[in-house]
Amino acid sequence: MTISGSPRSGTATAAVTRLALRQVSRGALAVTAVAAGTTAIVVAGYQGTVGGALDAAALAALAENPAIRTLFGEPVALDTAGGFTVWRTGTVLAVLLSVWGLLTTTRVTRGEEESGRWDLLLAGRLTVPAVLGRHLVVLAAAVVLAGTTVGVVLTAAGTPSAGALRYAAGLTLVGLFAVSLALLAAQVMPTRAGASGATLAVLGVGLLARMVGDGIAALGWLRWLSPYGLLALTGAYHDDRLLPLLVLSAAALVPAVAAMALAGRRDLRAGLVTAPAGRPPRRWLLGTVEGFAARRLLRPLAGWSVGIGTYFLLIGLLTVSMTRFLSDNPRFAELAGQAGFAELGSVRGYTATMFALLAAPIGLFAAIRLAEFVAAETDGRLTSLYAQPVSRTRLLAAETLATLAGVAVLLTVAAVTTWLGAYPMDARLPLTAALAGTWNVLPIVLLCLGAGLLAVGWLPRATAAIGALPAVGGFLLQVIADSADLPDQVVAISPFAHLAAVPAESPNWPAALVMTAIAMVAAALGLLNHRRRDLLG
Amino acid sequence: MQPPAIRTSQLTKRYGPLFALDDLDLTVAAGEVFGFLGPNGAGKSTAIRLLLGLARPTAGRAWIFGIDAADVATAHRRIAYVPADVTLWPQLTGAEILELLGATGPGVDRAYRDELVARFELDLSKPARAYSTGNRQKVALVAAFATRAPLLVLDEPTSGLDPLMEREFRRAVAEVRDSGRTVFLSSHQLAEVEAVCDRVGILRAGRLVDVATMPELRRLRRTEVLVRFAGPAPDLTGVEGVDGVQVDGPALRFTLTGPPGPAMRALAAADVTTLTMREPTLEEIFLDYYGESGR
Known part of the structure; x- marks a missing residue:
C-alpha cells in the first residue's frame, strides 16, 4: 500500500516528472505533428510529381549550384523519395525542433525558477540536479518522439529503413543538442532571456556554418562544427555515414553532463555568471x-x-x-x-x-x-x-x-x-x-x-x-x-x-x-x- | 466648497452571477485619511479598480474630486496609486522607474522623492527583477508619495514591509495628511489603520456594512488576555469590560473591551505569575462582531 506523503524519494521524483510532462506535452505533440505532417506531405508529393520531372542532367545542375546548396544544403540522392524529402525539409525541421527544444528547456527550467515556482518544489527533499534531471529526461523524450515519428512516416512511405533510421537519429540528436546546450546555458547565464539568447546565437552560427560549408567547397569542413552540418553530412539515403552521428551524440552529451555537474553549484534564480548588482540609470526615452x-x-x-x-x-x-x-x-x-x-x-x-x-x-x-x-x-x-x-x-x-x-x-x-x-x-x-x-x-x-x-x-x-x-x-x-x-x-x-x-x-x-x-x-x-x-x- | 475626493453612487460590479461590489455609496472628504477594511475577496480591490477606471462598473458611477472616474486622463491628474501586487518592468532600475512614473504622472516633488528614497532605504541602482516584494512596494510607495496628486489610493501597500519601513510608511501618510491631501488606504492590518486613519469603511461580500470613525472602531476592539496564577483563581464577575471568562486549571482567559483599569484592579488581589495580552486580528473582530454569516 502506498501512503501519500510517505518519505520515499520515488514518489517525489515521479511528481516532478508529471509536472515536467504537463508543461512540455502540448508543445511536444504540436512539434511532432508539424514535423510528421510536413514530411508526409513532401514524401507523398514527391511520388506524385517531382519524381517523374527530374532527369539526371537537371539533378547534376542542381547539385552544382552554390545558391541551391547554400539555401537547402547539398542535394544528394534526390532521385529517391527519401533523399528528396531530407534535402527539402531536413534543415527546416532541424531548425524547428532545435529552436523549440531550446526555448522549452529555458522556459520550464530557468523560467519556472525565476517565477518563484521552484522555491516550493525545492523546499522539499529534492535537490536542483534531481529536479533538472527529471526535466531533462522529459525534454529528451519529447525530442525523441518527434524524431522517431518522422522516421516512422518515412518508413511507412516506403523509403529504405536504413536511411530513415539515420535521418531520424540525426534529427533527434540535433534536438537533443539544443536541449542540452540550453540546459547548460541555463546554469551559466544570469537570466532565462540570457540563456535563451546565448543558445540561439550558437544555433544561428551553426546554421550559418552549415550554409557557408555547403555553398563553398573549400570551407566544407565547417559543417563538422555545426549540428545542422553534421545532420547533412550523415547523408541519409545516400551514403548513410555513421561518424557524423557519433560526433553529434558526443556534442549532445557533453553539455548535458556539464549542466548537471554545475547545477548544484549555483544559487537558485541565478546563474554561475551573476548579473551586475546595479548600474547607473539610463534616462533616455522615459519622459513620455x-x-x-x-x-x-x-x-x-x-x-x-x-x-x-x-x-x-x-x-x-x-x-x-x-x-x-x-x-x-x-x-x-x-x-x-x-x-x-x-x-x-x-x-x-x-x-x-x-x-x-x-x-x-x-x-x-x-x-x-x-x-x-x-x-x-x-x-x-x-x-x-x-x-x-x-x-x-x-x-x-x-x-x-x-x-x-x-x-x-x-x-x-x-x-x-x-x-x-x-x-x-x-x-x-x-x-x-x-x-x-x-x-x-x-x-x-x-x-x-x-x-x-x-x-x-x-x-x-x-x-x-x-x-x-x-x-x-x-x-x-x-x-x-x-x-x-x-x-x-x-x-x-x-x-x-x-x-x-x-x-x-x-x-x-x-x-x-x-x-x-x-x-x-x-x-x-x-x-x-x-x-x-x-x-x- | 471643494467637491469630495471620492464619491460613488450605487457603484456595482458583477462578474457573471457574482456581485464583486454591490451598490457602494461612499463619500470621502478632501483632506481625510480613509481606511478601507475587509476580509480577502470582500471587493476592496474591485472597488479601487473601479475608482481608477481600470475596470468599468456594471452600474452606478464614481467621481474623483467631481470628475467622472471614467475620464481617466483628467481624473488621474489628481490620483497617485499603489497597487496591491506591484509588478515593475524587470529590466528597468528603480531610478528609471521613478523617472518614468514621475515624467508621465501628475507632477513630482523631486527633493521630497530623494528624501523618501533615503528614508525607505531604497537601492535605486538595481534592476527591478532583483527587487524583493517589499522593495517593489517601496518603489511604488515612493513614486506615489512624491507626486503632487491630491489623492493617494493605496491598496494594501504595506503587506511586504518590515516594521521599520511600516513606521516610515505611517510617517509618510501623516505628512500627506499635514499637507492637506487625501489618502484612501485599503488594508488588512487593523493596527496600521488605527494608527493613521480618521474614518474607516468596512466591506464584506461586496457590500459596505459600516462606516465608522476611529473612536467608534475602538469599541469593536477586544483584547484577549491570558493570566496564569498561583493559588485561588481571581474573581472577575461583574468587572467592567471583561467578557468570556474561561478558567482552565491555573490559567484564566477573558476578553477585554475599553480601558483595562477595572480588570487590573480585580487581578491585583490574586497571585498572578504571568499576564499576556493579545490584540485580536481584524478577522477575529469581524467574526466576533458580525458573525460567520454573510461572508
Missing part, C-alpha cells in the same frame, strides 16, 4: 509614454533586424546565381511555379517573390509586439501607466506607432541588405527597386496590425494568433491553393493573392488601398472597445 514604447521596442527590433537582414543579405548574394540557374533549367522553374513561385527567371521576378515572403515574418513581428503589450497588461507591468493621467487610447496608440516604426525599419533593412548583397554580384537591382519591393508588402503587415488591434480590444488573450492570421494564414492558404487547385473565391481570401510582384510589376494600388482601409477599420473598432473594456489581471 510614446518614448517608453519606443524604448521597449529597441532591443527586440535589433534582434529582428539582424535575423531579417542576414537572410536578405544572403538572398541578395544568391540572386544572380539563382536566377541564372532557374532560367537555364526551366523544369525547376515549372516546379517552383506549381508551388506558387512564378517569374523566378529574372532578378526582379526572383527578388519580388522573396520580398512577398517578407510579409509573414514582419506581420508576425507586429502581432508579437501587440501580444507583448497585452502580456504587460495581464501581469500588471502596465498598471502603473494605466493609472497615470494618460488615456488608454493614447497608450495603445503609442504602442501601435512604435510598432509601425519598427515595421518601417524592418522593411528598409530587408531592402538595403538585399541591395548590398546583390550589388557586388552585378545583379542590376537598384536600391529604389528593392525598397519598392519590400514596402509593397506593407498593406499585409497593416492588416496584421489592424487584426491585432481588433483582438486587443475584443479578445485580448488571442492577440498573437489573430494578429498573425492575415500574414501567416494568408501565406499558407496561398501555398496550399497553388498546389491543390482551390476555387478562386477561396484563394481570394488570402491577401497574398492581391499582391503585385514588385519590383517586376508595378504595385497593385487599388488592392493596397482596400487592405489599408480594412486594416484601419479593424484598428478603430479595436481601439474603441479597448477604451471601454476591463483591464486584464
Whole structure:
C-alpha cells in the first residue's frame, strides 16, 4: 500500500516528472505533428510529381549550384523519395525542433525558477540536479518522439529503413543538442532571456556554418562544427555515414553532463555568471509614454533586424546565381511555379517573390509586439501607466506607432541588405527597386496590425494568433491553393493573392488601398472597445 | 466648497452571477485619511479598480474630486496609486522607474522623492527583477508619495514591509495628511489603520456594512488576555469590560473591551505569575462582531 506523503524519494521524483510532462506535452505533440505532417506531405508529393520531372542532367545542375546548396544544403540522392524529402525539409525541421527544444528547456527550467515556482518544489527533499534531471529526461523524450515519428512516416512511405533510421537519429540528436546546450546555458547565464539568447546565437552560427560549408567547397569542413552540418553530412539515403552521428551524440552529451555537474553549484534564480548588482540609470526615452514604447521596442527590433537582414543579405548574394540557374533549367522553374513561385527567371521576378515572403515574418513581428503589450497588461507591468493621467487610447496608440516604426525599419533593412548583397554580384537591382519591393508588402503587415488591434480590444488573450492570421494564414492558404487547385473565391481570401510582384510589376494600388482601409477599420473598432473594456489581471 | 475626493453612487460590479461590489455609496472628504477594511475577496480591490477606471462598473458611477472616474486622463491628474501586487518592468532600475512614473504622472516633488528614497532605504541602482516584494512596494510607495496628486489610493501597500519601513510608511501618510491631501488606504492590518486613519469603511461580500470613525472602531476592539496564577483563581464577575471568562486549571482567559483599569484592579488581589495580552486580528473582530454569516 502506498501512503501519500510517505518519505520515499520515488514518489517525489515521479511528481516532478508529471509536472515536467504537463508543461512540455502540448508543445511536444504540436512539434511532432508539424514535423510528421510536413514530411508526409513532401514524401507523398514527391511520388506524385517531382519524381517523374527530374532527369539526371537537371539533378547534376542542381547539385552544382552554390545558391541551391547554400539555401537547402547539398542535394544528394534526390532521385529517391527519401533523399528528396531530407534535402527539402531536413534543415527546416532541424531548425524547428532545435529552436523549440531550446526555448522549452529555458522556459520550464530557468523560467519556472525565476517565477518563484521552484522555491516550493525545492523546499522539499529534492535537490536542483534531481529536479533538472527529471526535466531533462522529459525534454529528451519529447525530442525523441518527434524524431522517431518522422522516421516512422518515412518508413511507412516506403523509403529504405536504413536511411530513415539515420535521418531520424540525426534529427533527434540535433534536438537533443539544443536541449542540452540550453540546459547548460541555463546554469551559466544570469537570466532565462540570457540563456535563451546565448543558445540561439550558437544555433544561428551553426546554421550559418552549415550554409557557408555547403555553398563553398573549400570551407566544407565547417559543417563538422555545426549540428545542422553534421545532420547533412550523415547523408541519409545516400551514403548513410555513421561518424557524423557519433560526433553529434558526443556534442549532445557533453553539455548535458556539464549542466548537471554545475547545477548544484549555483544559487537558485541565478546563474554561475551573476548579473551586475546595479548600474547607473539610463534616462533616455522615459519622459513620455510614446518614448517608453519606443524604448521597449529597441532591443527586440535589433534582434529582428539582424535575423531579417542576414537572410536578405544572403538572398541578395544568391540572386544572380539563382536566377541564372532557374532560367537555364526551366523544369525547376515549372516546379517552383506549381508551388506558387512564378517569374523566378529574372532578378526582379526572383527578388519580388522573396520580398512577398517578407510579409509573414514582419506581420508576425507586429502581432508579437501587440501580444507583448497585452502580456504587460495581464501581469500588471502596465498598471502603473494605466493609472497615470494618460488615456488608454493614447497608450495603445503609442504602442501601435512604435510598432509601425519598427515595421518601417524592418522593411528598409530587408531592402538595403538585399541591395548590398546583390550589388557586388552585378545583379542590376537598384536600391529604389528593392525598397519598392519590400514596402509593397506593407498593406499585409497593416492588416496584421489592424487584426491585432481588433483582438486587443475584443479578445485580448488571442492577440498573437489573430494578429498573425492575415500574414501567416494568408501565406499558407496561398501555398496550399497553388498546389491543390482551390476555387478562386477561396484563394481570394488570402491577401497574398492581391499582391503585385514588385519590383517586376508595378504595385497593385487599388488592392493596397482596400487592405489599408480594412486594416484601419479593424484598428478603430479595436481601439474603441479597448477604451471601454476591463483591464486584464 | 471643494467637491469630495471620492464619491460613488450605487457603484456595482458583477462578474457573471457574482456581485464583486454591490451598490457602494461612499463619500470621502478632501483632506481625510480613509481606511478601507475587509476580509480577502470582500471587493476592496474591485472597488479601487473601479475608482481608477481600470475596470468599468456594471452600474452606478464614481467621481474623483467631481470628475467622472471614467475620464481617466483628467481624473488621474489628481490620483497617485499603489497597487496591491506591484509588478515593475524587470529590466528597468528603480531610478528609471521613478523617472518614468514621475515624467508621465501628475507632477513630482523631486527633493521630497530623494528624501523618501533615503528614508525607505531604497537601492535605486538595481534592476527591478532583483527587487524583493517589499522593495517593489517601496518603489511604488515612493513614486506615489512624491507626486503632487491630491489623492493617494493605496491598496494594501504595506503587506511586504518590515516594521521599520511600516513606521516610515505611517510617517509618510501623516505628512500627506499635514499637507492637506487625501489618502484612501485599503488594508488588512487593523493596527496600521488605527494608527493613521480618521474614518474607516468596512466591506464584506461586496457590500459596505459600516462606516465608522476611529473612536467608534475602538469599541469593536477586544483584547484577549491570558493570566496564569498561583493559588485561588481571581474573581472577575461583574468587572467592567471583561467578557468570556474561561478558567482552565491555573490559567484564566477573558476578553477585554475599553480601558483595562477595572480588570487590573480585580487581578491585583490574586497571585498572578504571568499576564499576556493579545490584540485580536481584524478577522477575529469581524467574526466576533458580525458573525460567520454573510461572508
